[in-house]
Amino acid sequence: MTRSDDAPVVEIILRIKEEILKLRKTAGHLPCVDRNCERLLAGVAMLELDIVDVYTLLQDKSA
C-alpha cells in the first residue's frame, strides 16, 4: 500500500466499523450478535491502529 492508497482504505475500515456498530444496535439483544460484534470490533480496532491512526493522527498533526 502506498500513501495515495491510504484514504480509500481508511474509509473502508471506518465504514466496516460503522456497519458493525449498526448491526449491534439493531440485533445486539441477541447474545450471538452482541458477542460476535465485540470480537469483530476488536479486529477492526487493530486495523485502526495499523492503518487509520497513521492517516488521522498525522493529518491532525499537520492541520
Place this chain on the structure above:
Amino acid sequence: MEHDRLYWNPLLETMPREKLRDLQLAKFQRILRWAWANSPLYRRLYDAAGLVPDDIRTWDDVRRIPTLEKEHYRSAQAKDPWPYGESLCVPIEEVTNYHQTSGTTGQPVYQPDTWRDWEWWTECWCYIMWAMGFRNTDRVFVPFGYNVFVAYWAGHYAAEKLGCEVVPGGVLNTAERLLKMKELQVTAFMATPTYVLGMAETAREKLGLDPRGMGIRRILCAGEPGASVPSTKRRMEEAWGADVYDHIGATEIGGWAYECTHKPGGTHVNEGMFLVELVDLETGAPVEEPGRLGRIVITALDRLAQPCVRFDSKDVAMWADDCTCGRTFRVLKGGIHGRTDHITKVKGVLFSPVSVEELVREMPELGDEFELIVQKNGDIDEVTLKVELQPHCCAREADVREKLAREFRMKTNLNCRLEFHPFGRLPRYEVKAKRFKDLRQDH
C-alpha cells in the same frame, strides 16, 4: 509487492523517522489522556506532579511525566475493585483475560485485558513472528505449561492469526514434547533460551535424538536475554540447526521488540505500538546515541484496560545503528543487557551478570548451565561461579579452570571462586532461570 511481504505492516515499519516520531507523540498524548481520565492511579500520580494531559505538547514535556514502577501497580491493586483496584480503566465486566507477572521481583502484578487488548497483544506478536519469518507453512509447537503467566499465550494466538498450524505442548514433560515434535514434524517452536538448550540436552542425553535432525527451521526466544547473547545464540543455533530469534516483552507492557531475519545483533523496537525511552543510569537524561547503556522507560501506546505509561522496566539496553532490513524502527543492540537491580557493585566494580553468561557459553568445554553467587566473606564481597564440565572434557579440568578464571578477570575486572560440578547437577529450568543470586544483606 515482494518488498511488502517482508513486513507485517510496511506502513508503520518503514515509516520515515520524523513521521514516526510525530505519530508516537500523538499516540502518547492520546493514551495519557485515557489513563488520566480513567485511572485513579494515574490521576493521583500526575496531580502530584502538577500535570494535566493538555500540558504535554513536546518531547521535553513527555520527559516531565513521572515514571511508573511495579510497586505503583501493586499498591493500586490493593484497593477496590478487586483484583485490579485503581489501575483499571474499564468497567470490570469488560475484562476478558487475566494474567499475571512471573513474580520474579516480588508479589505478581495482576494484568487485566479486554478482548480488544487481547487482540492487541496478538497483533503485537504478529509483528514479532512475521519479522522472524513465521508463515502459514509453519507447524509451530508451544512447549509451555499454559497458565496464569502470560508467556507464549499471545504467541499461540499470533501464530494462529498468521495461519500457522499451532500445536499446544501444555502439560507434557520435556521428553514427551520432543517426541510429539518429532512425530508431527514441527518446523518451529518458542521457548526461553534456557529451555531451548535444555530440550536439546534432553533429546541427546535421554532420547538419543539429534535435535539437528528434527527439521526445526526457526526458534522464537523470550523471557531471558540469551538469544541476543552471541555465544548463547550460537549454542542454540548449533544445537538445533535452526535460526534463533530474540523477542522482548513483559506482562504489564506487551510484546514490544523483535529480531528480524537480517539478525542485526539486536531487536527492533515496535515503535508503532510502543514508545521506548533510554535514560542515563544515574542522571536520568535521555540517551539517544548508539552504544551507551540506558535504563528503559516504556509506554504501551494502545493498551487500554490497564495502561502502561512511562513504565520504568528496570531493564538496561543500548541503541544500535540502523538495520539493513529496511525497517525504520530502531534496534536495541544485544537486546536486554541486564536489570538495574542485577547490575550491582562488587568490590566497588560495576558488575553485570549477563556478561558472565556470554563468557560461559563461549567455552565449548562447559555445559549450558551455570550459577553466579555474590556474597560477603567477612567484610569482603566474594563472587562464586558454578559451572559444569562437558562429560568428554573432564580430563582437562585444570586447563579449563585456568582459562575461565583468566577470562572472568578480563571480562569483569574481578576475581571469582570457581566450582566445577558434574554434568547435569546444576538446576535446570523450564521458564525463567534464576542463575544470579546476590546474598549480601547490606550492599
